[in-house]
Amino acid sequence: FGIVPRILGILFLARLLIYKLKNKYSPSDNVEKLLQKCQILMPRRYSYPEIKIITGHFKEKLGQGGFGSVFKGSLFDGRAIAVKLLGKAKGTGQDFINEVATIGRIHHVNIVCLLGFCSEGMTRALIYEFMPNGSLDKYIFLRNNRRNHLLSWEMLYKIALGIARGIEYLHRGCDMCILHFDIKPHNVLLDEYFCPKISDFGLAKLSPTQNTMTLSGYRGTIGYIAPQQVSRNFGRVSYKSDVYSFGILLLQVV
Incomplete structure (x- = not known):
């Protein structure tokens, strides 16, 4: 009679141990641990119910892409905002951490302002200041053989x-050199006065200096990626990767 309970107890403990090991490094846990480490430097954290309230239950959609959807909203103090509701979380959530930890601690007139974020389980959202004039790409690329919006030289x-x-500022004005790795017209937002603000820091990397760094694979969008990221025959990856991408952007503006 005494052996059976012992065996059942051992089986229960073994199953519990296996469950804990499987869930020890879940994506949501990894994100939460990293957020706890960086919480001093980060903007306000919102709950998911608060996100639903400030977006009017996701009433007005501004756009959608591979990252997820963007909705217009309003903070409790009346400020207009854009809420980027990320798609179903995959992997370790490193892109989300990059965005929160990088933009959350820098302030510059030409960098989009991250006002808050949400991370509850697998639900993640980023809250930005609202940019009424959208992104630069719609002003420089032809659509239906014509430009809908023209800007003066x-x-x-x-x-x-x-x-x-x-x-x-990203390269020289911060404590650490911030490499964006995805400079392109789609990631340049324009406020009501057409002041440009660099956005989307999901691929950003921090570097102690402007010197070269090692990357596993290339980062960025095809057509804007510096040759150094594709082949080491062109040299080592550095802050100049952003400069190359900016050069491509300038060519497209012209």
Whole structure:
């Protein structure tokens, strides 16, 4: 009679141990641990019910892409915001951590302002200041054989100069050099005065200096990626990768 309970107890403990080992490094746990480490430097954290309230239950969709969907909303103080609701979380959530930890601690007129974030289980969202004029790509690329929005050369020059200042700040103005790795017109947002703001830091990397660094695989969008990321025959990867991408952006503006 005494042996059976012991065997059942051992089986129960073994099953519990296996369960804990399987879930020890779940993506949501990894994200939570990293968020706890960086919480001093980060913006306000919102709960998912709060996200639903400030977006009016996701009433007004601004756009959608491979990352997820963007909804317009309003904070409790009345400020207009854009909420990026990320798609179903995969892997370790490193892109999400990059965005929160990188933008959350820097402030510059040409860098989009991250006002808050949400991380509950596998649900993740980023809250940005609202950019009423959208992204730069819709002003420089032809759609249906015509441009729907035309900007003067003077305005385009000011936008290009603002982007350059934002990149310079990322490379030289912070405690650590921040490499964006995805500079392109789609990731440049324009406020009501057409002041450009660099956005989308999901691929960003921190570097102690502007010197070269080692990457596993390439980062960025095809057409904007520096040759050094594709082949080491062109040299080592460094902050110049962002400069190359900015050069491609300038060619497209012209």
